[in-house]
Amino acid sequence: MATYDFAVIGAGVSGASVAYELQNEASVVLIEAEAQPGYHSTGRSAALYTPNFGPSVVRRLNAAGRRFFEEPPEGFAETPLLSPRGALTIFKTDDEAPIAALLANGTARDPIHRISVAEALRLAPVLRPEAVGAACFEPGVTDMDVAAIHQGFLRGFRQRGGTLRRAQPVTALVRVDGEWRLTAGDEEIRAATVVNAAGAWGDVLGRMAGARPVGLVPKRRTALVTEGPDGLDLHAMPLVEFAGDAPYLKPDGGRLMASLADETPVEPQDAQPDDMDIAVLVDWLESHTHVTVRKAPRTWAGLRSFVADKNPVVGFDPEQPGLFWLVGQGGYGIMMSPTLARIAAALATGRRLPADIAAAGIDPADLAPDRCRA
Ligand SMILES: Cc1cc2nc3c(=O)[nH]c(=O)nc-3n(C[C@H](O)[C@H](O)[C@H](O)COP(=O)(O)OP(=O)(O)OC[C@H]3O[C@@H](n4cnc5c(N)ncnc54)[C@H](O)[C@@H]3O)c2cc1C
Structure with a gap:
């Protein structure tokens, strides 16, 4: 049975971006139910970067991510990711x-x-x-090249040695002896940590892992x-x-x-x-x-897909060991993806927030899953 540090479930922009960041420092399998990653919300957006839109936490996350879009890492994309619109x-x-x-x-x-x-x-x-x-x-509102952003994360993830599984829905998640056993299609996979990046299905997947819903x-x-x-x-x-x-x-x-x-x-x-x-x-x-x-x-x-306060949900489940949430991106998930992925990778590997993100006034408590259950 293949064993990984992280199993990221859902290969839309959220799962692809966090897998890209995590693969820098861990072994990661990215598992997607559909044959085509991006088939759901990621492939259906209005493709806009709107810095003054959404709750204040979302605006701060977007401001912190603009640099990634304007100056992506070498080889990330062949075309500009943002283009003027107004x-x-x-x-x-x-x-x-x-x-x-x-x-x-x-x-x-x-x-x-x-x-x-x-x-x-x-x-x-x-x-x-x-x-x-x-x-x-x-x-300051711009168009985003969503396909280039999503493909940039997926390609970078694979170039870093990550494993992508498509058309393999996760149908069972069991915690045994401090690790997860996943059934994905007809494959059994072991992972220390599961990242729930299942978009609209976030609470379905959370329940499968034995967690309480966050109210998505x-x-x-x-x-x-x-x-x-x-x-x-x-x-x-x-x-x-x-x-x-x-x-x-x-x-x-x-x-x-x-x-x-x-x-x-x-x-x-x-x-x-x-x-x-x-x-x-x-x-x-x-x-x-x-x-x-x-x-x-x-x-x-x-x-x-939103939780009640319309902020995203990023962090370990305080009640279910080894389950990390990355859901609730609402109408802002493409533009938040570079910043949320860096936050998620830091928290999931037990590090502090990157300095530039902390300096942007982002507090992990505003994103924590338990705030949704209060
Ligand atoms: C009409 C519209 C306009 C929008 N406009 C914008 C915009 O202008 N700017 C912006 O930033 N955002 C916009 N958004 C929001 C943005 O599209 C989403 O926030 C973002 O795509 C969410 O990405 P995701 O990866 O979390 O979800 P998804 O792309 O839905 O990915 C989740 C994936 O998880 C997979 N999955 C679920 N359950 C399982 C399972 N059990 N096993 C394996 N895989 C599973 C699904 O198949 C899916 O592919 C818009 C959305 C819509 C609908």
């Missing part, structure tokens, strides 16, 4: 309170500016003028890609968000991606778009932009 936030009216609240989210590094309605329509001519009451612009709720989000209006070059258009958890859209090559920004709680699953959600999204697009959805658009749905 984000326009549209308000229906010029009511000052919500605009001031958004502007207050800006930082010296990533400011948010108020801009005129005319400027907003110049930046995003796809918008119907009557949909725009006021606007703000955040230049997978929330479905729906998206489509369609043609833009004839004659409009969309390549340079910013992300366009409507204030108040409303739908958003961004260029996708020469086409347009739009999401309903829905958050429907569901069981862990291979998420599929609901016909009614797509109909609502198409109606919203046609009433707020000059887009007419003629042909059936490409549609999909993905899961964003």
Whole structure:
């Protein structure tokens, strides 16, 4: 039976990135249920780096990870991981309170500016003028090359000598004589520590290991890609968000991606778009932009999995020895991945947080699994 220091379960961006970090100092097997790592949430994101988005802990994690994306390790990727996009936030009216609240989210590094309605329509001519009451612009939002990031972690992991198992769902986890015995497909594996990076299935896997759940709720989000209006070059258009958890859209090559920004709680699953959600999204697009959805658009749905405080869960389970959690990445898991992986590798091997991450004001207590059970 093959024996490893760590068995990382789930090869989305979370599992791939922590396996990449751990393999530097330990033997690691990375186990994925699907034939294609990234088949679930990692392959279904909006691919945005949004530094002023999410709870304050998430923002600090993202700020600490930007350097990795801007200057990745030698050989990590052949293309830039971030590329300029910018984000326009549209308000229906010029009511000052919500605009001031958004502007207050800006930082010296990533400011948010108020801009005129005319400027907003110049930046995003796809918008119907009557949909725009006021606007703000955040230049620091970028696109992320998610495939390059995910493949960079997987390739680096293998180059460091790591073992990847695909199409091998973990179906049993038993702790015997201070180590784990895993059943993964038809293979039996031994490991001292299990890292639970199972995305939406985090609590399913935790229960399999005999742990109490952390209260993970997978929330479905729906998206489509369609043609833009004839004659409009969309390549340079910013992300366009409507204030108040409303739908958003961004260029996708020469086409347009739009999401309903829905958050429907569901069981862990291979998420599929609901016909009614797509109909609502198409109606919203046609009433707020000059887009007419003629042909059936490409549609999909993905899961964003949160615990109650919307911070990620990273750390050893205090009640189940040898079980390490790396779940609850919500809608921020790609951009947090370099920093969360370094935090997880440090804590899982009994080290302190890396100095730059501690200096960014990140406290392991904000991420600890037991906070979710209080
Ligand atoms: C519509 C949408 C838009 C988003 N936009 C952004 C964005 O702009 N920026 C951003 O940073 N994030 C975004 N996100 C969030 C981001 O996609 C997720 O936070 C991230 O992909 C989570 O990665 P993960 O590896 O934890 O999960 P996953 O990618 O789901 O990986 C978990 C893996 O575990 C495997 N697994 C589960 N159980 C087992 C088992 N028993 N045995 C073996 N394997 C198992 C699964 O097959 C799966 O591949 C978005 C998400 C959605 C859905």
